[in-house]
Amino acid sequence: xxxSEQTAPPxxxxxxxxxxPHDAAAPAHHTSTGLSxxxxxxxxxxxxxxxxxxxxxxxxxxxxxxxxxxxxxPAVGDLYDIPFTSVSSFVLLMSSLTMVLSLSAIQRADxxxxxxxxxxxxxxxxxxxxxxxxxxxxxxxEGLGYTTNLQSSAFYTLTGFHGVHVxxxxxxxxxxxxxxxxxxxxxxxxxxxxxxxLYWHFVDIIWxxxxxxxxxxxx
Amino acid sequence: xxxxxxxPPLELTSGEEAVVRKPLGVFTRPxxxxxxxSWLTTVDHKKIGIMYGATAMAFFALGGLExxxxxxxxxxxxxxxxxxxxxxQLFTMHGTTMVFLVIMPMLAGFANYLIPLMIGARDVAYPRxxxxxxxxxxxxxxxxxSSFFLxxxxxxxxxxxxxxxxxxxSPGHGIDFWVxxxxxxxxxxxxxxxxxxxxxxxxxxxxMTLLRMPVFVWxxxxxxxxxxxxxxxxxxxxxxxxxxxxxxxxxxxVEAGADPLLWQHLFWIFGHPEVYILILPAxxxxxxxxxxxxxxxxxxxxxxxxxxxxxxxxxxxxxAHHMFASGVGPVSVxxxxxxxxxxxxxxxxxxxxxxxxxxxxxxxxxxxxxxxxGLVSQFTIGGLSGVMHSVAPHDTQQTDTYxxxxxxxxxxxxxxxxxIFSGIYYWWPKIxxxxxxxxxxxxxxxxxxxxxxxxxGPMHIVGLQGMPRRTATYPEGMGWxxxxxxxxxxxxxxxxxxxxxxxxxxxxxxxxxxxxxxxxGRTLEWATSSxxxxxxxxxxxxxxxxxxxxxxxxxxxxxxxxxxxxxxxFLSAVDEVSLGRxxxxxxxxxxxxxxxxxxxxxxxxxxxxxxxxxxxLYTYWLSALGGIMVVGGVVGLGxxxxxxxxxxxxxxxxxxxHGPGPGTDATGEExxxxxxxxxxxxxxxxxxxxxxxxx
Ligand code: HEM
Ligand SMILES: [Cu+2]
Numbered sequence: 001x002x003x004s005e006q007t008a009p010p011x012x013x014x015x016x017x018x019x020x021p022h023d024a025a026a027p028a029h030h031t032s033t034g035l036s037x038x039x040x041x042x043x044x045x046x047x048x049x050x051x052x053x054x055x056x057x058x059x060x061x062x063x064x065x066x067x068x069x070x071x072x073x074p075a076v077g078d079l080y081d082i083p084f085t086s087v088s089s090f091v092l093l094m095s096s097l098t099m100v101l102s103l104s105a106i107q108r109a110d111x112x113x114x115x116x117x118x119x120x121x122x123x124x125x126x127x128x129x130x131x132x133x134x135x136x137x138x139x140x141x142e143g144l145g146y147t148t149n150l151q152s153s154a155f156y157t158l159t160g161f162h163g164v165h166v167x168x169x170x171x172x173x174x175x176x177x178x179x180x181x182x183x184x185x186x187x188x189x190x191x192x193x194x195x196x197x198l199y200w201h202f203v204d205i206i207w208x209x210x211x212x213x214x215x216x217x218x219x
Numbered sequence: 220x221x222x223x224x225x226x227p228p229l230e231l232t233s234g235e236e237a238v239v240r241k242p243l244g245v246f247t248r249p250x251x252x253x254x255x256x257s258w259l260t261t262v263d264h265k266k267i268g269i270m271y272g273a274t275a276m277a278f279f280a281l282g283g284l285e286x287x288x289x290x291x292x293x294x295x296x297x298x299x300x301x302x303x304x305x306x307x308q309l310f311t312m313h314g315t316t317m318v319f320l321v322i323m324p325m326l327a328g329f330a331n332y333l334i335p336l337m338i339g340a341r342d343v344a345y346p347r348x349x350x351x352x353x354x355x356x357x358x359x360x361x362x363x364x365s366s367f368f369l370x371x372x373x374x375x376x377x378x379x380x381x382x383x384x385x386x387x388x389s390p391g392h393g394i395d396f397w398v399x400x401x402x403x404x405x406x407x408x409x410x411x412x413x414x415x416x417x418x419x420x421x422x423x424x425x426x427m428t429l430l431r432m433p434v435f436v437w438x439x440x441x442x443x444x445x446x447x448x449x450x451x452x453x454x455x456x457x458x459x460x461x462x463x464x465x466x467x468x469x470x471x472x473v474e475a476g477a478d479p480l481l482w483q484h485l486f487w488i489f490g491h492p493e494v495y496i497l498i499l500p501a502x503x504x505x506x507x508x509x510x511x512x513x514x515x516x517x518x519x520x521x522x523x524x525x526x527x528x529x530x531x532x533x534x535x536x537x538x539a540h541h542m543f544a545s546g547v548g549p550v551s552v553x554x555x556x557x558x559x560x561x562x563x564x565x566x567x568x569x570x571x572x573x574x575x576x577x578x579x580x581x582x583x584x585x586x587x588x589x590x591x592x593g594l595v596s597q598f599t600i601g602g603l604s605g606v607m608h609s610v611a612p613h614d615t616q617q618t619d620t621y622x623x624x625x626x627x628x629x630x631x632x633x634x635x636x637x638x639i640f641s642g643i644y645y646w647w648p649k650i651x652x653x654x655x656x657x658x659x660x661x662x663x664x665x666x667x668x669x670x671x672x673x674x675x676g677p678m679h680i681v682g683l684q685g686m687p688r689r690t691a692t693y694p695e696g697m698g699w700x701x702x703x704x705x706x707x708x709x710x711x712x713x714x715x716x717x718x719x720x721x722x723x724x725x726x727x728x729x730x731x732x733x734x735x736x737x738x739x740g741r742t743l744e745w746a747t748s749s750x751x752x753x754x755x756x757x758x759x760x761x762x763x764x765x766x767x768x769x770x771x772x773x774x775x776x777x778x779x780x781x782x783x784x785x786x787x788x789f790l791s792a793v794d795e796v797s798l799g800r801x802x803x804x805x806x807x808x809x810x811x812x813x814x815x816x817x818x819x820x821x822x823x824x825x826x827x828x829x830x831x832x833x834x835x836l837y838t839y840w841l842s843a844l845g846g847i848m849v850v851g852g853v854v855g856l857g858x859x860x861x862x863x864x865x866x867x868x869x870x871x872x873x874x875x876x877h878g879p880g881p882g883t884d885a886t887g888e889e890x891x892x893x894x895x896x897x898x899x900x901x902x903x904x905x906x907x908x909x910x911x912x913x914x
Contacts, residue, residue, distance in 0.1 A: 031421035037344045040421060044413045048447045055455030055485060059470065068476030146468060150476050153468035157459065175857075 042195045046202045049165075053206050056161055057213060060154040064219045073148035076155045077219050079139050088131035089211050092166070095124035096204045099197045106180075109187035115180050118193075121200065122173040125166050132163050155214070162210060165203045172196045260817035262346035263753060267353050268332030269650065272643075274357055275325040280717070281364070282316035285309045287714055290674075294707035296695035306691040307374035308367075308393065314377030315397065318497065319404055320360045322635045326500040327356075327408075329642055330415055330439040332650065336744035336751060337433045339424025339760040344417040346815045347856060352411040354825030359403030362829040366396035373397035376689060378490065378541075379460075381471035381482035386464050392836055398461045399832040405450050405457070406828065412446040415439065424743075426762035430524065433742045433766075434517060437524050438503030441531040442496045448535075449492040456485035465835060483545055487538035495534045497631060498598075499527055501638025502569060505591035508645050509573055511738050512588040513580025514781075516766055519572045526565035526572075533562045543614045552611045559609035566602055570595060585738070586660030590641035593668055597633025601626055604679065619689070622682025628675040640667075640720075648733035652749045656730065659723040663716050670712025677702035734796035735789060741769040747791040754812045756790040758805045772801075815861040824852030 031037060064076065102117030136156070144152045176196060179185045185192065258266060288309055292298040301309065331349065335342055343349050366372045373393040375384045384394050419432070419440045432440075460482070462468035469475040471482055510517045517523060539547055539555040573595050582588070604626040608614045617623060640663075648654045681699045693699055736745040746768045747756050764770040771788070773781040788803045798804070827848030834842025 032423040032427075033420050035421070037417050037421050040417050041344070041413050044416055044447060048409060048413075048451050050451075051448050052451035052455060055452050059455070059459065059481060059485075062478065062481060063470075066476060066478065071476065146466065150469045153462065153470055157462060157468065 036191060038195055039191065039198070042198050046198065049202065049206075053158075053161070053209075056158045057210065060151075060158045060214060063150040063154040064214075066150065068150060071149050071151075073143050073145075073152065075219075076139075076144065076151045079142055079144060080215055081135070081138075082215060084131070085135065085211065085215055088128050088135075089207060091124050091131070092128045092204055092207055095121045095128070096201050098124060099200050103190065103193050103197050106185065106187060106190045106193050111180060111185070114185075114193070115177055118173055118177045118180065122170050122177065125170045125173070125200075129163060129166055129170070132159065158210065158214065162203070162207060165206070169196070169200050169203055172199070257817065259822055260350075260819055262342075262350045262815050262817055262821070264331050264335050264343045264346065264349060265650070265751065265753075265755075267349050268328045268330075270353055271324045271328030271331060271356070274353075274360070275321050275328060278316055278320040278324075278360060282313050282321055283714060283717060285313040285316070287710060289313065290707040290710040292691065293693070293703050295704065296693055296697075296700055298692050301691065303691040304371075304374065307376075307689075308372040310689060311373050311376050311379075311397075312364075312367075315363070315373070315401075316360075317631070318377060318493070319401060320356075320363075322497045322631065322639070323404075323408065324356055325639050326439070326442070326497070326635075327352075327411055329435070329504065329639075329646075330443075330500060331411075333646070333744060334415060334418055334436055334439060335422065336747065336755055337436050337742050338419065338422060338427050339743050339756065339762060340418065340422035341755050341759075341812070342814060343414055344422055345414050347818050347821055347861060348410050348414050350818070351821035351825055352407045352414065354822045355410070355828060356404050356407035358825050358829045359400050359407060362403060362832060363396055363400030366393055366400075369396070378486050379482075380486075381460070381479040382473050382477075384460060384464075384482075385471055387472075395461070395464055395836055398457050398464070399835065402454065402457050402461075403828050403832065405454055408446050409450045412443040412450070415443045416447065419443075424760045424762055427760075427767075428762075430521065431762055431765045431767070433503075434506035434520065434523050434527075435500065435503035438499040438506070438527050441527050442499045445492040445496045445499075445531055445534065449489045449496065452485055453489035453493075456482060456489070459485075480542070480545060480547070483542050484538070487541045488535075490541065491538040492534045494627075494630070495530055497635050498638075499530065501594065501635045501642075502527065504638045504642040504645070505573065505594050506569075507742060508587050508591040508641050509576050509595075510766075511645075511740055512583050512585055512591075513576050514583075514739075515576055515580045516741075516769075517572070518575030518578070520765060522568055523572050526568040529565040530562065533558065533565065537562055540609060540611075540614070543611045544618045556609055556611045560606060563602060563606050563609070570599055570602075585644070586655070586657055586664055587641045587645035587738075589661070589664045590637045590644065593664070594634055594637040594641065597629055597637060597671070601629025601631075601633055604629065616685075617682060619687055620682040621678040621686045621688055624688050625675050625678035625682055628671075628678070632671055632675070640664075645738070646744075647727070648737045649744055649749050649751070651727070652732055653727055653730040654733045654737060655723045655727045659719060659726070663719040663723060666712055666716035666719060670709045670714075670716055673709030674706050674713060675709075677705050732794060732796050735791075735793040736768075736797060736802075739772075741766040743768050743790070746771070746789055748789070748793045748797070752791055752809070754809065754814055757792060757807050757809045758788075758790050760790055813862055818856070818859060818861075820852045820856040820859065824849050824856070827852060 031040075033040065035043075098117045098121045102114050102121060105111075105117055106114035139152075146152060146156050173196065176185065176193060258270065261267065288301060289306065292300040292306060331343065334340075364372075369392060371391050371393045373379070373396060375389055375394055375397075379394065379397060382388065419436060423429075423432070459468070459470040463470050463472065469477055471477050471479060473479060506517055506523055537555060537559045539551055540559040543552055543556075577592070584592075604622065608617060608623070608626060644655055644660055681702045684698065686693060686697070686699050693703075733749060735748050737749075738745070743760055743762075744751070746760070760767065769781075772784060774784050776782050784801055786801050786803060788805055789797065790805065792804050793802070827845040830845030830848065831842045832845075834840065834845060
């Protein structure tokens with residue numbers, strides 16, 4: 001990127017500048033990279049989040065594979081209900097689809113549909129969270145509390161962090177829904193939906209990784 | 220280009236009538252409140268940069284005081300000045316303060332103030348988040364320091380190794396303050412990093428390609444990327460420790476089978492990139508100072524940039540050199556030993572480039588230049604002892620001795636702090652309109668230089684003789700007495716030199732106005748008035764060169780020597796001192812430039828964070844209150860248009876907007892697009908037409 005920019009003669013730059021749309025309704029996207037500040041900011045933030053989850057996942061994998069003599073309580077691996085978690089993972093995966101549908105609807109200014117899909121996405125997310133709450137309580141009933149052993153601390157921390165991320169995503173989706181109801185989300189601002197969507201897909205992908213590494217691949 | 224585009228998700232859309240005048244009916248939007256109140260609500264990157272700098276310097280005095288106490292204790296064998304418990308708290312707080320509350324925010328201050336000016340922008344990408352970062356940093360620092368009054372400060376060293384940091388060995392609240400305080404300042408750094416990266420990438424003036432950015436901008440950009448990826452790693456470590464300490468988790472509880480090396484890995488995966496976060500922007504500062512005072516372009520600009528990027532990448536692959544003595548295994552030790560030796564290569568490239576710049580330059584040894592050359596020489600010593608550490612067998616002798624202390628002070632004080640002082644003397648006239656006294660400054664420099672070497676030089680010797688760090692006393696008869704006494708004397712010389720600097724600052728208000736371009740600078744910040752107007756530039760520059768401002772002032776004769784042009788134009792209205800010698804003022808009407816309005820929300824949200832943290836330690840009610848402030852603040856920030864629709868009637872939005880505006884019917888549109896008022900701004904040659912929307 002830098003190289004090609006470097007070789008671009010200044011006239012070209014000035015020329016490009018002349019094409020900046022002059023009408024006030026134009027979206028405010030004229031930045032040096034062409035990406036809006038918000039979208040670029042979200043991408044950067046998600047890059048940072050990768051390392052957050054990377055650290056948490058590493059901590060979990062380290063402690064799950066550790067043989068602790070006389071470990072208190074059950075191992076997490078013995079309690080997984082894979083079919084149940086597969087279903088809730090599928091639910092979360094589908095919510096990415098509905099997120100895309102909602103974005104495409106709002107880009108077409110089909111606000112009713114956009115709202116429907118926004119709400120569906122939020123509901124699917126909430127279903128996933130409900131599944132997680134159910135999973136946690138059933139684990140606790142079987143004797144695996146947060147402080148029981150190394151694995152349990154690492155497991156609840158990792159999945160809990162993910163759950164909090166999903167919850168924040170749901171709050172953002174609901175905010176979008178309310179904004180849309182009050183007419184504050186015209187098609188020109190579909191980028192807001194897109195940015196929330198970026199976050200939502202990211203959280204979804206992280207879950208796929210967690211599901212694979214934590215649930216499916218045995219210790 | 221949207222110059223100060225900031226559009227939180229909930230903000231009003233284009234053209235809509237703005238209805239939110241009194242957010243939640245509580246506050247009236249701050250508008251043009253003069254005096255100290257404007258500093259609380261400002262979103263101007265320059266004011267925020269100044270606040271970062273002032274706060275960091277206050278913490279510098281505190282951290283220095285702690286160091287003096289440590290040195291007083293160590294002046295003689297069997298020192299009795301401090302109780303060992305207090306000694307532990309002091310060296311922990313000293314290190315934590317200098318890293319997280321002095322050098323990082325100081326460099327953040329420079330980055331804030333300078334990046335928009337250097338790339339020809341009117342502000343950073345998200346001005347209100349910028350204010351938020353500052354307040355979060357301030358409150359995080361104060362929160363950490365409040366531990367002194369609430370049962371004792373943290374006492375486990377700045378890297379806070381497990382399991383010593385667990386409740387079993389450190390039952391007080393000290394470590395909790397450390398953990399929560401650094402989480403808070405981490406938020407500030409992370410938000411700041413996103414903000415500044417977006418600014419560098421997105422807000423450049425037309426023609427300001429990446430490879431025309433001043434080296435300071437580049438190095439600050441690389442450091443922000445390092446922050447972006449390093450902060451989450453330490454955040455994980457801090458969260459795990461916090462869950463251990465507050466909620467009984469087992470991450471670092473060895474009895475439960477935990478592996479204490481987990482902490483070491485997480486900390487140093489953050490920690491080594493962190494040292495480059497601390498040094499790269501300082502490298503950037505001197506890379507702009509040295510060419511100015513050598514009257515030559517920087518030697519090998521692309522090498523400078525790419526070696527900085529290379530350091531940024533390689534910095535991720537050397538962390539275990541801090542763990543050579545921790546039992547990580549021979550393969551790891553060998554690999555990290557090698558990678559550490561390699562990282563000295565791009566560092567060496569920089570040093571040779573600075574020397575190449577100085578070579579046959581017309582050198583003028585101003586104070587800024589002295590500190591810059593001081594960095595080059597002193598950092599080299601620190602780099603060399605670093606390479607000695609990288610030889611793992613050698614390091615087993617050195618680790619945890621004063622030799623390591625000597626190393627990191629040569630790189631951090633001789634490197635980062637010298638760079639920071641160089642920057643302070645260099646940009647002071649830009650920021651405040653008058654120079655610091657050169658005469659007093661030279662006293663400051665030489666005292667500091669002598670004191671610094673007297674303090675940390677002998678540490679090499681006692682370190683190699685095996686004097687352990689972090690131990691409150693040493694017995695006599697080890698042969699360390701004289702060296703330690705010298706070190707203590709040196710440290711008081713440094714303190715004296717700091718007081719000389721403070722005197723210089725206090726007195727400097729009487730100095731004559733310095734003009735826009737007192738050093739005959741090379742980069743765009745010197746093309747606007749000193750201090751710059753709120754909107755930075757009356758005319759948005761179009762950039763055709765590296766060192767654009769130099770090229771506007773100078774042409775070359777046949778033999779390649781610079782010849783001053785007969786006429787060149789400043790980018791803002793300047794004072795008389797700056798005119799003459801061909802300088803002219805631009806004739807433009809700046810009245811239609813709109814900048815984001817001040818806002819209460821950043822400080823409100825930021826205040827919520829320490830409340831939440833106190834609540835976690837004492838009573839959850841406080842946390843609830845803090846939570847309400849954070850959530851309410853975020854909603855408030857989201858609903859509030861970034862430019863107050865009312866503000867257009869009487870000022871430019873910024874708290875100290877200059878003179879009456881055109882009385883436009885500002886709409887939400889301006890919240891997003893604030894730029895050079897179309898017609899007028901565009902009269903300047905090549906200015907990007909219509910870069911801002913008209914009202
Ligand atoms: C030429 C480049 C460098 C090399 C090869 C290097 C190498 C090392 C090594 C191997 C250690 C571990 C010593 C031990 O604990 O036994 C170390 C410690 C340290 N280095 Fe460097 N270093 C370099 C540059 C820097 C820079 C630029 C900074 C900061 C601006 C820095 C700051 C530190 C700090 C703070 C520690 C000690 C941390 C602690 O134990 O508290 N180093 N260095
Ligand atoms: Cu290191």
